Amino acid sequence: xxxxxxxxxxxxxxxxxxxxxxxxxxxxxxxxxVLAQDTVKSKIAHDTSxxxxxSERFYDSVYRKLQxxxxxxxxxxxxxxxPPEKPxxxxxxxxxxxxxxxxxxxxxxREIRINTLPAFGYYxxxxxxxxxxxxxxxxxxxxxxTQNYVIRxxxxxxxxxxxxxxxxxxxxxxxxxxxxxDDVNFIVTETSPGSDSVDVLVITKDVWSIGGFLNSLTTxxxxxxxxxxxxxxxxxxxxLKFSMDIPRAPFFMINGINYIYTNIAGSFIDGLFGFTYDxxxxxxxxxxxxxxxxxxxxxxxxxxxVNNIINIEDQVEAPSIVSRYSEGFLWLxxxxxxxxxxxxxxxxxxxxxxxxxxxxxPYNPTFTDPFYLNLTRFLTGVSVSRNNYFxxxxxxxxxxxxxxxxxxxxxxxxxxxxxxxxxxxxTGLTISIGTFFKKFxxxxxxxxxxxxxxxxxxxxxxxxxxxxxxxxxxxxxxxxYKFRTFVEMRYGLGFNRxxxxxxxYNLNNILQVSERRNDSLFxxxxxxxxxxxxxxxxxxxxYGFAFAVTAFAEVGVASLAQSINKTTPFFGGFGxxxxxxxxxxxxxxxxISCAIYPGLQPDxxxxxxxxxxxYDVYLPDFNATYPGVQRLYE
Numbered sequence: 001x002x003x004x005x006x007x008x009x010x011x012x013x014x015x016x017x018x019x020x021x022x023x024x025x026x027x028x029x030x031x032x033x034v035l036a037q038d039t040v041k042s043k044i045a046h047d048t049s050x051x052x053x054x055s056e057r058f059y060d061s062v063y064r065k066l067q068x069x070x071x072x073x074x075x076x077x078x079x080x081x082x083p084p085e086k087p088x089x090x091x092x093x094x095x096x097x098x099x100x101x102x103x104x105x106x107x108x109x110r111e112i113r114i115n116t117l118p119a120f121g122y123y124x125x126x127x128x129x130x131x132x133x134x135x136x137x138x139x140x141x142x143x144x145x146t147q148n149y150v151i152r153x154x155x156x157x158x159x160x161x162x163x164x165x166x167x168x169x170x171x172x173x174x175x176x177x178x179x180x181x182d183d184v185n186f187i188v189t190e191t192s193p194g195s196d197s198v199d200v201l202v203i204t205k206d207v208w209s210i211g212g213f214l215n216s217l218t219t220x221x222x223x224x225x226x227x228x229x230x231x232x233x234x235x236x237x238x239x240l241k242f243s244m245d246i247p248r249a250p251f252f253m254i255n256g257i258n259y260i261y262t263n264i265a266g267s268f269i270d271g272l273f274g275f276t277y278d279x280x281x282x283x284x285x286x287x288x289x290x291x292x293x294x295x296x297x298x299x300x301x302x303x304x305x306v307n308n309i310i311n312i313e314d315q316v317e318a319p320s321i322v323s324r325y326s327e328g329f330l331w332l333x334x335x336x337x338x339x340x341x342x343x344x345x346x347x348x349x350x351x352x353x354x355x356x357x358x359x360x361x362p363y364n365p366t367f368t369d370p371f372y373l374n375l376t377r378f379l380t381g382v383s384v385s386r387n388n389y390f391x392x393x394x395x396x397x398x399x400x401x402x403x404x405x406x407x408x409x410x411x412x413x414x415x416x417x418x419x420x421x422x423x424x425x426x427t428g429l430t431i432s433i434g435t436f437f438k439k440f441x442x443x444x445x446x447x448x449x450x451x452x453x454x455x456x457x458x459x460x461x462x463x464x465x466x467x468x469x470x471x472x473x474x475x476x477x478x479x480x481y482k483f484r485t486f487v488e489m490r491y492g493l494g495f496n497r498x499x500x501x502x503x504x505y506n507l508n509n510i511l512q513v514s515e516r517r518n519d520s521l522f523x524x525x526x527x528x529x530x531x532x533x534x535x536x537x538x539x540x541x542x543y544g545f546a547f548a549v550t551a552f553a554e555v556g557v558a559s560l561a562q563s564i565n566k567t568t569p570f571f572g573g574f575g576x577x578x579x580x581x582x583x584x585x586x587x588x589x590x591x592i593s594c595a596i597y598p599g600l601q602p603d604x605x606x607x608x609x610x611x612x613x614x615y616d617v618y619l620p621d622f623n624a625t626y627p628g629v630q631r632l633y634e
Contacts, residue, residue, distance in 0.1 A: 115204070211229070231259075293348070310323070325358040326359070328355050370419070383410060384409070387406075387623045407435075408622055428630050446464075470486045470617065481538060490530075515605050522558050533550055551576045
């Protein structure tokens with residue numbers, strides 16, 4: 001079910017980041033123009049000229065010092081670039097995503113043109129920008145630019161149709177969310193002044209889509225992952241996992257290959273095939289198709305997945321437990337637009353079917369570990385969804401336009417569940433809401449409860465509550481430094497547990513404590529976490545990297561009992577760090593931070609230095625999805 005989303009999740013570790021820095025950045029990642037899209041029109045003349053003049057003086061000074069020798073001249077051409085010449089759109093104040101297209105509503109689309117740009121030295125808001133160095137040109141020649149027809153498949157409108165602002169906004173968002181795309185710009189122009197027809201130009205810019213990271217590294221072995229998030233410019237993702245082990249024969253082993261075929265034939269159906277294997281004998285073969293409610297205009301959605309798995313569980317003082325099983329998941333949903341609603345609103349009905357069947361397992365009639373139970377589950381979901389997006393900046397990204405969801409979702413799920421030990425009825429309810437407030441900021445919340453009715457008992461029940469808030473953007477008088485504060489809260493409670501003995505809430509999903517002596521330290525069935533962070537986006541650029549400074553504080557408790565009392569371990573700390581991001585690379589932002597966890601916190605070192613992919617605020621949308629059960633584990 002979540003397999004396809006999991007394959008798409010972007011992750012990077014320190015080694016992969018440094019590898020890209022050494023191999024690519026030294027060769028001219030810096031050639032990307034610095035974005036000045038943070039300036040409003042009334043400030044453009046003052047801000048950009050000031051930045052330009054100060055930067056020019058700096059570059060000229062460095063230039064004079066590095067012109068004495070040929071090698072130093074080369075260093076200058078690799079390391080420095082002129083400041084921005086043209087700003088992009090200002091979206092510091094959130095704007096409804098459909099707003100730029102409202103003036104063209106109802107006009108006929110005469111022509112659609114696609115212009116896809118390579119990763120280095122180009123800019124979607126300035127067609128005159130070109131790579132300034134030979135190194136950038138070489139890197140672009142090695143990169144396979146996204147094919148025009150791949151972008152065209154993401155468009156929800158065609159030539160001859162009339163402009164629907166919501167459809168235009170959704171198409172722009174879909175392209176922006178593509179893994180291999182850095183940014184996108186829709187330019188709509190009337191064919192003549194006052195004409196009833198328009199032309200649409202879609203400009204996109206790629207990222208360098210090849211990346212990788214180390215899973216583990218010791219003196220004897222290495223496990224690594226390589227991936228291409230835009231394989232051959234097709235918008236697909238190819239992932240390869242491999243290992244090298246000195247004492248092992250064979251020394252080199254392919255441990256997995258996964259391929260995600262996105263938007264098959266323009267149907268918005270994604271396909272997945274995956275195979276993983278390790279030296280111990282664990283093996284998974286997966287295949288599936290998925291079409292989500294990708295837009296507030298989507299009528300049909302569904303998916304089908306099958307897995308064949310061999311699982312080997314090592315025992316300390318007993319032979320390993322070997323299990324073989326197959327599982328499948330099928331779901332189908334239909335949305336009914338609510339006519340006359342002020343905002344896009346849909347009534348959604350969906351059905352799902354899950355089965356798991358064991359060919360080999362350590363089973364006996366009294367065994368209650370749900371992992372080893374054959375399972376069949378039918379669920380029906382009924383929901384009301386109102387989902388749309390604001391466009392803003394400086395939330396997760398460093399100045400690029402971002403789509404932030406707002407709306408409401410109410411979803412009721414119910415259906416029978418059959419396993420080897422019982423026949424029960426699952427029931428769950430989820431309510432979520434989120435929006436921007438003009439003078440307050442963005443606030444969203446989500447509450448869900450679910451469990452199984454077994455005769456008169458309510459078993460394996462779960463209550464989860466979460467909330468996210470971030471402030472409006474605050475800028476310094478010269479508009480160079482920008483600040484935003486984030487607050488996140490998570491709470492999870494499991495009660496009347498019968499079969500969910502291995503389901504625990506992981507408090508560290510929000511606390512992000514990197515060093516701990518016990519992996520199960522933050523597991524609990526009653527857990528509460530709170531994290532507050534402030535980010536200062538800076539105008540600093542070096543070798544194409546943008547920088548932001550962050551300070552954070554986090555507190556939380558996690559108990560294996562259903563109640564929290566004085567003996568429950570308390571965790572908390574505070575720290576500072578620097579976020580680093582290069583928009584030319586597929587990697588997410590990287591965080592280097594120092595944190596202090598004072599007091600007698602069990603198995604948590606007092607002082608920690610972290611090098612990891614950045615923790616981003618979680619902003620779920622309000623689209624309906626497949627009917628599923630609630631779990632504490634996230």
